[in-house]
Amino acid sequence: MSTATAVPSDTQDQAVAGAFRGYLDRVRGGDVGSLPAVLGFVALVIFFSAMRPDSFASTRNAANLLNQAAPVIFIAMGLIFVLLLGEIDLAAGYTSGVGAAVLVVLLTEHGVAWPLAVLACVATGLVIGTVMGALVARLQIPSFVVTLAWFLGLQGVLLLVVGEGGTISLSDETILSILNKNLSPALGWVLSLLVVGGYAAGAFLGSARRRRAGLPVVSPAVIGLKVAGLAAIMVAVTLVFNAERAVNPAIRSLRGIPLIVPVTLVFLLVLTFLLGRTGFGRHVYAVGGNPEAARRAGINVPMVKIACFAIGSMMAAFAGILFASYSNGVSPTTGGSSTLLYAVGAAVIGGTSLFGGKGRVIDAILGGLVVAVIQNGLPLITQKSGIQFIVTGAVLLLAASVDALSRRRAASTGQ
Amino acid sequence: MTEDPAPVLRLRGINKSFGAVHVLKDVGLDAWAGKVTALVGDNGAGKSTFVKGIAGIYGFDSGEYLFEGRPVSVSHPKQAAELGIEVVYQDLALCDNLDVVQNMFLGREIRSGLTLDENSMERRAEETLRGLSVRTLKSVRQKVSSLSGGQRQTVAIAKAVLWNSKVVILDEPTAALGVAQTEQVLSLVRRLADNGLAVVLISHNMNDVLQVADSVCALYLGRTAAQVDAGSTSTTQIVELITSGRSGDLGLPPTLAQEAVA
Structure with missing residues (x-):
C-alpha cells in the first residue's frame, strides 16, 4: 500500500516480505496458479538429467x-x-x-x-x-x-x-x-533484452500510472525482484541455447535460440x-x-x-x-x-x-x-x-x- | 398517506396476467427520492412479478408507469437502466472469479481505445463505496469469491448505484444474512435513501421494514392493499394488511378483500 517513491529500505524489505506472505496465503488458500507446473x-x-546425464541433459535435446x-x-x-x-x-x-x-x-x-x-x-x-x-x-x-x-x-x-x-x-x-x-546468438541476446526490458517497462510504467491516479501500488522492490528473476531466467536460457550443439561443428554449426x-x-x-x-x-x-x-x-x-x-x-x-x-x-x-x-x-x-x-x-x-x-x-x-x-x-x-x-x-x- | 413531493416512480392500475392467471390486479406503488419504500406481502402476493415488470423483464398488460411524472414505456431491462432504475436481485448476479471493481463495471467497462481503463474504474469504484461509507471491504481488488454474504450484498448494491441511478430496487437483501451483516446492509439501505435515491425494499422481514422504511406498500393476493406511512402505522396494522388485505378502515374494501380469497 506504500504510495511514496523514496521508501526507506527497511519498509522496502517489509513490502517484499508482505508480498511474499500474500503469495503464500493465496497458495494456502487454494489459489496455486502455475506453481505445480x-x-x-x-x-x-x-530427475531426467540425473537418470540420463548425457542424452537428456544436452543442449541439443533442450532445443x-x-x-x-x-x-x-x-x-x-x-x-x-x-x-x-x-x-x-x-x-x-x-x-x-x-x-x-x-x-x-x-x-x-x-x-x-x-x-x-x-x-x-x-x-x-x-x-x-x-x-x-x-x-x-x-x-x-x-x-x-x-x-x-x-x-x-x-x-x-x-x-x-x-x-x-x-x-x-x-x-x-x-x-x-x-x-x-535458430536465431543467431546476437539476436538471441537482443530477444532477451527485449523480453526483460519490455516486462520491466510495462511493470514500472503501469505502477507509475497507478500512483498518478492515486491508487495503491506494488512496491518497486517487489517489481525489481520479479524483473531480476526474469532476467536471470532469460540469461540462463540464452547461454544454454547459444552454446554450440552440433555433433560436428566443423561441418555445420548449430547455435542460437530456436526460432x-x-x-x-x-x-x-x-x-x-x-x-x-x-x-x-x-x-x-x-x-x-x-x-x-x-x-x-x-x-x-x-x-x-x-x-x-x-x-x-x-x-x-x-x-x-x-x-x-x-x-x-x-x-x-x-x-x-x-x-x-x-x-x-x-x-x-x-x-x-x-x-x-x-x-x-x-x-x-x-x-x-x-x-x-x-x-x-x-x-x-x-x-x-x-x-x-x-x-x-x-x-x-x-x-x-x-x-x-x-x-x-x-x-x-x-x- | 404522504403527499409531499411528487414521487420519482409512480405506478397505477397495473395489470399482468400469465395465460389465464391474473397475477397483478390494479396494483400501484409510489417511491420518493430520499425515502425507503418497503414492498411487503405474503408469498404469492405478486411482489416478484411486480418488480420484474418495473425492471422491464416483461411488460405490464395495462396500467400507468410514471417516471419523474412522465409516462414511460419499459419493456426491456436496458430501458429501465437508461431511466436510472436498477434492481439488485436476490441471487446478486456477481461473478465469483472476478474482483470487486470488475464486477461493478461488468458489461459497462470504461475503455480507453482498445484497452480497459482499469485505473479509472478502480477509482470510481472506490469513490462509490466511500460515498456509501462502506468500510467492510479490505480491497476493491479482492475477488468476490473471498467476500462474505454481507460484503457481496454491498458490492451488488454499490454496482447498482454506480450509474447515477435514481431508483434502486432491492429484492430481499437480508434474506441470507446473519444478524451483524443484516445490520450493515440495512444501514447501507438507509444511507442510499439519505444520499437522495428512491429505494424500494422488498422484504418478508417486519423488523427490517420497521427499521428502515418510510413508507410501506402492502400487496395482498395480487392487489395493493394500501400504501401507508411507516411512522403512523403500527406493526399490527401492517401485518393485518399483509395477511387479510385490510385493517380497520385501511386497505381493501371488505367486498374486494373477500372476493380475492374466493
Missing part, C-alpha cells in the same frame, strides 16, 4: 524439446479460451491436422505462396471454430458432443485429403524454418493482452464465472462463446503449421492419437481450470513444457510406450486433482 517442470528436469513441445503448446493456448468458458474442444487435435493438410496441399500440389497458404489454413480453423461455437452457443448442444462429432468428422476429412497410409511432404523453406531454424521461441512469445503477448486488457477478455472470464450474471450485465454470451471457439480452432490450425514444419509434411495421423489429450493436459497442468473462469495463456506454455519433458525424457529411460502413456495419464489426473482440490479449498477458505 513450475515445480513439476523443475523436478522432472532434475529439440522446445520444437517438440510447440504444436501442443499452441493447441493448448487456443484451448484456454474454450476452457475458460467451462467448455471443451475435443476436435482441436484434428483441427490442427486438417489445418496442416490445407497448408501442405496448397503449398505442394497447387504451388500457392506460403503467406496465402498460411492464411487459408487459419481461415479453415476460423470456419471450424465458428460452426462448432454456433452449435454450442445457439443450439445449446453440449460442447462435449458437438466437438466429439467434429473430432470424428475432421479425422475423416484428413484421411480423405491425405489418403490412407499416405503422406504429403512439404518443401517450403519458410514453413520448414519455423521449427528447424519458435520468439514466435511463441508474440502469440503469448497478443493473447494475454486480449484476455487481460480488453473488454472481450473480461467478458470471457465473466461468462466462465457466471453466465447468468454476464447475461444480465448485457454481455452477448453466445457471441463470446462463438468467438472463443473460433480463437481456439484458429490456434489449433496454426499448430497444424507447426506439425507440418516439424515432420516435413502431413499424414493421416497428424494432430491425432493423443495430441488433444496432451494439449488439455498442458492447459490443466499449467493451472487452467476445467470448471471455467480461471486460466491464463501462459498456463499453456508452462504445462506444455511439463508434458514435453515427460514425452521427451521417458523414451530415454524406457522403450515401452505403454509406460509413457500410463505416466502421462497419471500426470494429467494429478493435475486435474490439484485443480479440483484447490477449488474445494478455495471454497472453504473463501479465496
Whole structure:
C-alpha cells in the first residue's frame, strides 16, 4: 500500500516480505496458479538429467524439446479460451491436422505462396471454430458432443485429403524454418533484452500510472525482484541455447535460440493482452464465472462463446503449421492419437481450470513444457510406450486433482 | 398517506396476467427520492412479478408507469437502466472469479481505445463505496469469491448505484444474512435513501421494514392493499394488511378483500 517513491529500505524489505506472505496465503488458500507446473517442470528436469546425464541433459535435446513441445503448446493456448468458458474442444487435435493438410496441399500440389497458404489454413480453423461455437452457443448442444462429432468428422476429412497410409511432404523453406531454424546468438541476446526490458517497462510504467491516479501500488522492490528473476531466467536460457550443439561443428554449426521461441512469445503477448486488457477478455472470464450474471450485465454470451471457439480452432490450425514444419509434411495421423489429450493436459497442468473462469495463456506454455519433458525424457529411460502413456495419464489426473482440490479449498477458505 | 413531493416512480392500475392467471390486479406503488419504500406481502402476493415488470423483464398488460411524472414505456431491462432504475436481485448476479471493481463495471467497462481503463474504474469504484461509507471491504481488488454474504450484498448494491441511478430496487437483501451483516446492509439501505435515491425494499422481514422504511406498500393476493406511512402505522396494522388485505378502515374494501380469497 506504500504510495511514496523514496521508501526507506527497511519498509522496502517489509513490502517484499508482505508480498511474499500474500503469495503464500493465496497458495494456502487454494489459489496455486502455475506453481505445480513450475515445480513439476523443475523436478522432472532434475530427475531426467540425473537418470540420463548425457542424452537428456544436452543442449541439443533442450532445443529439440522446445520444437517438440510447440504444436501442443499452441493447441493448448487456443484451448484456454474454450476452457475458460467451462467448455471443451475435443476436435482441436484434428483441427490442427486438417489445418496442416490445407497448408501442405496448397503449398505442394497447387504451388500457392506460403503467406496465402498460411492464411487459408487459419481461415479453415476460423470456419471450424465458428460452426462448432454456433452449435454450442445457439443450439445449446453440449460442447462435449458437438466437438466429439467434429473430432470424428475432421479425422475423416484428413484421411480423405491425405489418403490412407499416405503422406504429403512439404518443401517450403519458410514453413520448414519455423521449427528447424535458430536465431543467431546476437539476436538471441537482443530477444532477451527485449523480453526483460519490455516486462520491466510495462511493470514500472503501469505502477507509475497507478500512483498518478492515486491508487495503491506494488512496491518497486517487489517489481525489481520479479524483473531480476526474469532476467536471470532469460540469461540462463540464452547461454544454454547459444552454446554450440552440433555433433560436428566443423561441418555445420548449430547455435542460437530456436526460432519458435520468439514466435511463441508474440502469440503469448497478443493473447494475454486480449484476455487481460480488453473488454472481450473480461467478458470471457465473466461468462466462465457466471453466465447468468454476464447475461444480465448485457454481455452477448453466445457471441463470446462463438468467438472463443473460433480463437481456439484458429490456434489449433496454426499448430497444424507447426506439425507440418516439424515432420516435413502431413499424414493421416497428424494432430491425432493423443495430441488433444496432451494439449488439455498442458492447459490443466499449467493451472487452467476445467470448471471455467480461471486460466491464463501462459498456463499453456508452462504445462506444455511439463508434458514435453515427460514425452521427451521417458523414451530415454524406457522403450515401452505403454509406460509413457500410463505416466502421462497419471500426470494429467494429478493435475486435474490439484485443480479440483484447490477449488474445494478455495471454497472453504473463501479465496 | 404522504403527499409531499411528487414521487420519482409512480405506478397505477397495473395489470399482468400469465395465460389465464391474473397475477397483478390494479396494483400501484409510489417511491420518493430520499425515502425507503418497503414492498411487503405474503408469498404469492405478486411482489416478484411486480418488480420484474418495473425492471422491464416483461411488460405490464395495462396500467400507468410514471417516471419523474412522465409516462414511460419499459419493456426491456436496458430501458429501465437508461431511466436510472436498477434492481439488485436476490441471487446478486456477481461473478465469483472476478474482483470487486470488475464486477461493478461488468458489461459497462470504461475503455480507453482498445484497452480497459482499469485505473479509472478502480477509482470510481472506490469513490462509490466511500460515498456509501462502506468500510467492510479490505480491497476493491479482492475477488468476490473471498467476500462474505454481507460484503457481496454491498458490492451488488454499490454496482447498482454506480450509474447515477435514481431508483434502486432491492429484492430481499437480508434474506441470507446473519444478524451483524443484516445490520450493515440495512444501514447501507438507509444511507442510499439519505444520499437522495428512491429505494424500494422488498422484504418478508417486519423488523427490517420497521427499521428502515418510510413508507410501506402492502400487496395482498395480487392487489395493493394500501400504501401507508411507516411512522403512523403500527406493526399490527401492517401485518393485518399483509395477511387479510385490510385493517380497520385501511386497505381493501371488505367486498374486494373477500372476493380475492374466493
